[in-house]
Amino acid sequence: xxxxxxxxxxxxxxxxxxxxxxxxxxxxxxxxxxxxxxxxxxxxxxxxxxxxxxxxxxxxxxxxxxxxxxxxxxxxxxxxxxxxxxxxxxxxxxxxxxxxxxxxxxxxxxxxxxxxxxxxxxxxxxxxxxxxxxxxxxxxxxxxxxxxxxxxxxxxxxxxxxxxxxxxxxxxxxxxxxxxxxxxxxxxxxxxxxxxxxxxxxxxxxxxxxxxxxxxxxxxxxxxxxxxxxxxxxxxxxx
Amino acid sequence: xxxxxxxxxxxxxxxxxxxxxxxxxxxxxxxxxxxxxxxxxxxxxxxxxxxxxxxxxxxxxxxxxxxxxxxxxxxxxxxxxxxxxxxxxxxxxxxxxxxxxxxxxxxxxxxxxxxxxxxxxxxxxxxxxxxxxxxxxxxxxxxxxxxxxxxxxxxxxxxxxxxxxxxxxxxxxxxxxxxxxxxxxxxxxxxxxxxxxxxxxxxxxxxxxxxxxxxxxxxxxxxxxxxxxxxxxxxxxxxxxxxxxxxxxxxxxxxxxxxxxx
Numbered sequence: 001x002x003x004x005x006x007x008x009x010x011x012x013x014x015x016x017x018x019x020x021x022x023x024x025x026x027x028x029x030x031x032x033x034x035x036x037x038x039x040x041x042x043x044x045x046x047x048x049x050x051x052x053x054x055x056x057x058x059x060x061x062x063x064x065x066x067x068x069x070x071x072x073x074x075x076x077x078x079x080x081x082x083x084x085x086x087x088x089x090x091x092x093x094x095x096x097x098x099x100x101x102x103x104x105x106x107x108x109x110x111x112x113x114x115x116x117x118x119x120x121x122x123x124x125x126x127x128x129x130x131x132x133x134x135x136x137x138x139x140x141x142x143x144x145x146x147x148x149x150x151x152x153x154x155x156x157x158x159x160x161x162x163x164x165x166x167x168x169x170x171x172x173x174x175x176x177x178x179x180x181x182x183x184x185x186x187x188x189x190x191x192x193x194x195x196x197x198x199x200x201x202x203x204x205x206x207x208x209x210x211x212x213x214x215x216x217x218x219x220x221x222x223x224x225x226x227x228x229x230x231x232x233x234x235x236x237x238x239x
Numbered sequence: 240x241x242x243x244x245x246x247x248x249x250x251x252x253x254x255x256x257x258x259x260x261x262x263x264x265x266x267x268x269x270x271x272x273x274x275x276x277x278x279x280x281x282x283x284x285x286x287x288x289x290x291x292x293x294x295x296x297x298x299x300x301x302x303x304x305x306x307x308x309x310x311x312x313x314x315x316x317x318x319x320x321x322x323x324x325x326x327x328x329x330x331x332x333x334x335x336x337x338x339x340x341x342x343x344x345x346x347x348x349x350x351x352x353x354x355x356x357x358x359x360x361x362x363x364x365x366x367x368x369x370x371x372x373x374x375x376x377x378x379x380x381x382x383x384x385x386x387x388x389x390x391x392x393x394x395x396x397x398x399x400x401x402x403x404x405x406x407x408x409x410x411x412x413x414x415x416x417x418x419x420x421x422x423x424x425x426x427x428x429x430x431x432x433x434x435x436x437x438x439x440x441x442x443x444x445x446x447x448x449x450x451x452x453x454x455x456x457x458x459x460x461x462x463x464x465x466x467x468x469x470x471x472x473x474x475x476x477x478x479x480x481x482x483x484x485x486x487x488x489x490x491x492x493x494x495x496x497x498x499x500x501x
Binding site for chain 1: 306307308309310311312313315316319320323
């Protein structure tokens with residue numbers, strides 16, 4: 001048994017450094033984003049943050065990678081002249097985070113409406129947590145919401161859903177170690193839930209069970225997989 | 240938040256108890272209940288745990304459910320920037336500390352703008368470390384640096400070319416000053432910077448007024464006509480400053496400092 005060869009954990013390294021995965025946007029929006037990346041002072045940054053959040057909720061691939069383009073725009077907006085600054089502080093980041101907060105508040109309705117949107121939301125929040133740092137430190141303000149999402153995914157009604165388990169383990173692979181450093185007792189508690197789910201929950205799919213076992217081993221190994229475990233889980237992945 | 244999370248906010252203790260003696264969150268520190276009877280020690284102990292949403296000026300600040308994320312992250316960034324600046328400053332001070340040690344400290348002088356005096360006092364390790372103070376000061380500095388005038392100034396006069404007393408110098412937030420002294424330094428610094436305002440009539444000047452900007456003191460426009468300060472565009476500057484004094488609407492939103500200003 002093995003995890004599908006298409007699964008790719010960790011940050012996607014692309015041959016083109018500039019690949020922000022914006023192909024899924026319509027052409028006009030792509031133009032807007034490209035302009036924002038070249039000259040952030042010249043565009044409506046509130047609109048830019050808005051389109052990015054909207055798209056992240058629809059597009060699974062983008063939701064997992066949007067952090068990078070956001071990071072770049074934030075860095076660029078720091079360096080623009082005072083005359084182009086729309087106000088004190090970082091307009092783009094502020095709008096992005098506040099919009100994200102609204103979506104987070106509505107997460108339960110989103111989950112009821114569409115599992116896909118829900119997992120996109122979680123991926124996006126976690127990706128932002130991964131890429132948008134404050135002086136190279138993770139944003140403390142995002143730690144409770146991120147944990148909240150992961151705890152939600154660890155509930156029994158989510159665990160029986162392979163799509164949600166997949167999302168959960170993806171996030172833990174990417175940001176688990178950082179999250180643990182920010183709050184170890186919470187991570188311990190989360191993993192208690194995962195252990196319980198793995199052992200006791202009967203309506204888990206076999207893939208779901210496999211994913212949980214792998215993440216349990218992953219964390220136990222210090223957020224890395226031993227060679228033998230790697231072979232066991234990923235033996236059919238082409239090099 | 241789901242029930243399983245142990246970090247869910249703690250409820251007020253004994254909410255169903257008789258209100259007169261009840262241990263509400265407001266009676267935590269009171270010796271007597273509303274009926275005058277002394278509260279027992281045990282009640283105090285049970286209620287000594289405060290809900291996590293309880294904040295004090297010394298704590299980290301409101302939890303994320305109270306603030307919006309944008310503000311929370313900006314506040315985080317402020318604090319972390321100020322801490323980083325402090326480490327850098329300390330290292331810089333220690334580096335120049337050694338040659339200063341055998342100089343005699345001038346006694347009784349309270350003029351902290353005397354650079355020699357300041358160097359000695361910081362060499363002793365006497366710097367401002369209170370994060371709340373540093374953050375407040377940094378905000379005031381940011382208001383000044385976020386102006387067209389400041390941008391034009393730094394482009395025009397490189398740091399090496401700056402003359403003491405002539406060219407505005409950003410107040411040093413790490414030096415120990417009283418609140419009044421600091422606010423005054425900021426005020427004078429901002430006034431000096433006005434000399435580099437874009438020429439009057441420039442539409443961009445209007446954009447400079449940030450309605451979100453709150454200044455902690457009143458800007459005294461009269462003292463802007465400082466005869467000692469020279470600048471390249473002295474005549475134009477004096478003219479535009481004089482015009483400012485007569486304009487009906489102040490250029491920036493101002494707010495009088497509260498009781499702190501003694």
